[in-house]
Amino acid sequence: MTERVTRFGLQVDRLLADFIDDQxxxxxxxxxxxxxKGMAALVHELGPKNRALLDRREVLQxxxxxxxxxxxxxxxxxxxxxxxxxxxGYLLPEGDDFSIDTANVDPEIxxxxxxxxxxxxTNARYSLNAANARWGSLYDGLYGTDAMGSPPPAGGFDxxxxxxxxxxxxxxxxxxxxxxxxxxxDIRRYHVKNGALMANDLPLAEPDKFVGFSGNAMxxxxxxxxxxxxxxxxxFDRVHPIGCRDQAAMADVRLESAITAIMxxxxxxxxxxxxxxxQAYANWLGLMQGTLTADIHKGxxxxxxxxxxxxxxxxxxxxxxxxKGRALMWVRNVGHLMTNPAILxxxxxxxxxxxxxxxxxxxxxxxxxxxxxxAHNSVTGSVYVVKPKMHGPExxxxxxxxxxxxxAILGLPKYTVKLGLMDEERRTSANLKECIRAxxxxxxxxxxxxxxxxGDEIHTSMAAGPFSRKDFIKRKSWIGAYENxxxxxxxxxxxxxxxxxGKGMWAMPDLMAAMLEEKIAHPRAGANTAWVPSPTAATLxxxxxxxxxxxxxxxxxxxxxxxAYIDTLLDIPLATYRQWSEEQIVREIENNAxxxxxxxxxxxxxxxxxSKVPDINDVGLMEDRxxxxxxxxxxxxxxxxxxxxxxQVMAAMRRMAEVVDRQNAADPAYRPMAPGFDGFxxxxxxxxxxxxxxxxxxYTEPVLHARRLQLKAAEARTx
Numbered sequence: 001m002t003e004r005v006t007r008f009g010l011q012v013d014r015l016l017a018d019f020i021d022d023q024x025x026x027x028x029x030x031x032x033x034x035x036x037k038g039m040a041a042l043v044h045e046l047g048p049k050n051r052a053l054l055d056r057r058e059v060l061q062x063x064x065x066x067x068x069x070x071x072x073x074x075x076x077x078x079x080x081x082x083x084x085x086x087x088x089g090y091l092l093p094e095g096d097d098f099s100i101d102t103a104n105v106d107p108e109i110x111x112x113x114x115x116x117x118x119x120x121x122t123n124a125r126y127s128l129n130a131a132n133a134r135w136g137s138l139y140d141g142l143y144g145t146d147a148m149g150s151p152p153p154a155g156g157f158d159x160x161x162x163x164x165x166x167x168x169x170x171x172x173x174x175x176x177x178x179x180x181x182x183x184x185x186d187i188r189r190y191h192v193k194n195g196a197l198m199a200n201d202l203p204l205a206e207p208d209k210f211v212g213f214s215g216n217a218m219x220x221x222x223x224x225x226x227x228x229x230x231x232x233x234x235x236f237d238r239v240h241p242i243g244c245r246d247q248a249a250m251a252d253v254r255l256e257s258a259i260t261a262i263m264x265x266x267x268x269x270x271x272x273x274x275x276x277x278x279q280a281y282a283n284w285l286g287l288m289q290g291t292l293t294a295d296i297h298k299g300x301x302x303x304x305x306x307x308x309x310x311x312x313x314x315x316x317x318x319x320x321x322x323x324k325g326r327a328l329m330w331v332r333n334v335g336h337l338m339t340n341p342a343i344l345x346x347x348x349x350x351x352x353x354x355x356x357x358x359x360x361x362x363x364x365x366x367x368x369x370x371x372x373x374x375a376h377n378s379v380t381g382s383v384y385v386v387k388p389k390m391h392g393p394e395x396x397x398x399x400x401x402x403x404x405x406x407x408a409i410l411g412l413p414k415y416t417v418k419l420g421l422m423d424e425e426r427r428t429s430a431n432l433k434e435c436i437r438a439x440x441x442x443x444x445x446x447x448x449x450x451x452x453x454x455g456d457e458i459h460t461s462m463a464a465g466p467f468s469r470k471d472f473i474k475r476k477s478w479i480g481a482y483e484n485x486x487x488x489x490x491x492x493x494x495x496x497x498x499x500x501x502g503k504g505m506w507a508m509p510d511l512m513a514a515m516l517e518e519k520i521a522h523p524r525a526g527a528n529t530a531w532v533p534s535p536t537a538a539t540l541x542x543x544x545x546x547x548x549x550x551x552x553x554x555x556x557x558x559x560x561x562x563x564a565y566i567d568t569l570l571d572i573p574l575a576t577y578r579q580w581s582e583e584q585i586v587r588e589i590e591n592n593a594x595x596x597x598x599x600x601x602x603x604x605x606x607x608x609x610x611s612k613v614p615d616i617n618d619v620g621l622m623e624d625r626x627x628x629x630x631x632x633x634x635x636x637x638x639x640x641x642x643x644x645x646x647x648q649v650m651a652a653m654r655r656m657a658e659v660v661d662r663q664n665a666a667d668p669a670y671r672p673m674a675p676g677f678d679g680f681x682x683x684x685x686x687x688x689x690x691x692x693x694x695x696x697x698x699y700t701e702p703v704l705h706a707r708r709l710q711l712k713a714a715e716a717r718t719x
Contacts, residue, residue: 002274002341008040010351011344013274020360024285028366030410038409039359043343043351046402050336050352053395057697060427061460063088068463076464082570085430091566092393092431099494100440102418104380108328109418109444109500112229113528113550114259115538116502117327120268120610121280125294125305129535131287131326132308133258135233136539138172139165139242145512147540157241166246169253173234176227176546178205188247190234192217195316197225212313212321224313224321227546231256231323257538260500260529261327262420263287265357266334266388267452267624268610270603272705273712274342281360284331288367290374310375328384329377330420330445331365333357335389336398338701341709354387358402361385362417363410383412384444386420389452390435391697392427397438415441420500423486424449424626425456425697430569432485436493446495447502447529448486450479455629458637459698461572466641468575469588470634476573481564487526491558496528496551503530507622509612512540523548526557533622580643586652589644591616592631594656596685597673599623601660604681604707605671614663616656625700628688632700636692649689657682680711 003014021032067084071077085091108114119130142165144152153161173184179199187199196203197210204210204225211231215221223234233254237243243251265271265280286292287307294305308325315321334357339350365383368376378384387399403417419442423429436443457478458467467473483503490501503522506515515532519541522530528550532538580588594616602608613623621627638644657673664670673682684707688700695702 007036009346016274019278042355065463108259115541116529117258117261121263130261133535134327136257138253141539147512255542258327262330264332270607270609330384332386388422393434393438396435400439418444420445424452432489445500451626458633465574473573478571481568484564488562496554500529503527505531509533520544589652595631597660600685601681632688632692633698635689680707
């Protein structure tokens with residue numbers, strides 16, 4: 001039984017109450033009474049408004065369903081559809097032009113384009129890896145992946161491959177930091193003379209790109225260069241296994257890599273109760289205090305991982321150059337939808353989790369704001385919160401109201417909290433300019449989320465007809481309009497030089513050669529950040545930001561005006577050719593079912609919210625709730641329109657459960673779904689599919705949370 005304590009009319013799980021009172025607030029200057037009185041006000045005063053906004057979603061969805069059902073089988077009338085969306089308030093008129101006026105934004109967000117990591121906050125090791133991924137070894141990234149076209153060989157160090165790595169790194173140095181009259185390949189000695197970097201005795205073509213060094217000026221241990229705002233460190237060491245064989249004693253080239261990182265309390269975690277929330281908040285506390293550690297067991301050795309320190313160098317003209325050793329950290333709160341049993345209101349109802357997150361994560365961030373020594377997360381006194389899954393300007397305005405209340409409760413200056421807006425729901429992307437306007441004093445980030453956006457696209461138009469197969473959905477015109485409009489409206493609203501305009505995840509962490517070839521499209525599109533699945537991927541993706549001057553691209557795009565408008569964005573990706581063979585239908589259903597089951601079985605049984613999951617072809621893909629949302633909504637859509645039948649889908653679910661069981665056979669913690677098909681995980685996957693059309697906005701959270709809580713309760717009864 002959950003033990004609860006009373007706090008200003010709230011019934012709070014003791015685990016959470018004790019953590020807040022004894023750990024989170026200690027040293028912040030905020031008393032427990034102030035905190036809990038404020039939490040009670042948020043829950044009791046803003047809770048009803050939160051519920052009303054969710055009700056508004058359902059009202060609009062019901063009207064959309066009715067409109068499509070009345071016209072099913074008729075040619076789509078785009079103009080009538082658009083007029084209807086304006087009539088019901090789904091679409092809103094665009095107001096006058098404006099620019100955001102967000103203040104005190106750190107340079108990593110405002111001025112420096114570069115990669116961004118997203119990691120589950122509940123995993124301390126992953127969180128530390130992400131924070132420390134501000135710097136990464138280019139040598140390691142090239143040697144240890146398929147980035148040069150082939151995977152690393154088994155066994156010991158391959159000297160031939162190592163030589164190719166060194167040569168490829170020299171090519172990068174020539175491209176980003178050319179030398180007058182020579183190549184880095186030819187250089188035998190780097191030294192500092194009269195405040196300038198000399199390669200042999202030749203200067204850089206752009207001398208200002210040299211910004212610092214460490215050690216002796218005549219034989220530095222390291223040289224720091226800067227290009228497009230990003231730093232590169234050349235490391236010299238004559239006794240290093242690599243440096244001792246290098247003509248210039250260069251042992252490594254280290255890149256400033258993950259400039260920012262999102263510590264995620266949402267899509268990549270499985271937090272269903274106070275126990276889970278405390279784990280998430282405790283890790284966030286450790287990051288903000290600088291005390292988080294993780295014990296690492298690797299190769300029979302044990303070590304303790306800690307947060308990296310800032311890096312100190314000598315500036316060219318003397319004095320110190322201090323560079324951050326950690327990524328600037330955002331924290332992603334949950335959206336407006338879910339509630340959590342960690343706190344019950346005065347009527348015994350679960351409190352909205354977004355309200356809980358807002359006050360808890362901001363209060364914890366005060367530890368960073370009040371630091372008097374050690375590395376700071378924000379040097380400008382800001383707290384960075386990503387707010388996902390909002391539907392339209394009214395919900396963004398509500399988020400702004402929440403954080404205004406939070407700041408008042410905690411005694412923080414107004415607009416201390418900066419907001420990152422995820423443009424991942426159809427009503428938000430269709431009204432993006434007005435969404436940004438609703439939080440114009442806080443916006444420091446907008447980001448496309450193609451996966452959730454596709455899930456919402458399917459659910460919004462669930463009744464319109466059968467959707468195309470998944471691979472064809474992303475070939476339709478709406479997705480290009482969505483991606484272009486996000487950048488163009490962001491630039492219209494003055495985000496360049498003040499905020500991040502982001503792009504989504506590269507989901508294949510083992511395919512770095514493909515990432516290097518394809519993901520350069522993101523900076524070319526004017527995005528000054530994009531998501532990557534690992535620290536190594538961040539280092540490799542950083543190469544793209546050395547090739548592309550993103551701020552210059554943004555200037556060019558801003559001068560050209562919008563490339564996409566609402567008409568294309570509203571082009572519903574329904575199937576235009578529906579004479580699919582039975583084999584094609586079965587293949588599509590199996591692909592969806594395998595992805596759902598592979599993700600859900602870990603979520604329910606092990607509480608793993610994001611992981612590399614083998615797809616139906618055994619290719620490892622990063623999976624979170626967004627990918628699960630697409631697959632479950634897609635099957636639900638085909639069921640609704642008779643493309644597939646329930647028996648056919650259930651048979652596919654069972655076949656794919658057996659496939660997933662085989663793929664996880666080596667995991668000692670794994671619980672097979674076959675042959676009984678009666679576990680909580682398999683039931684959850686079936687709920688997502690067979691009850692998918694009735695899930696709010698097609699979200700997976702209600703089903704996943706309910707089944708995970710059932711499993712945790714069952715396990716508690718057997719202990």
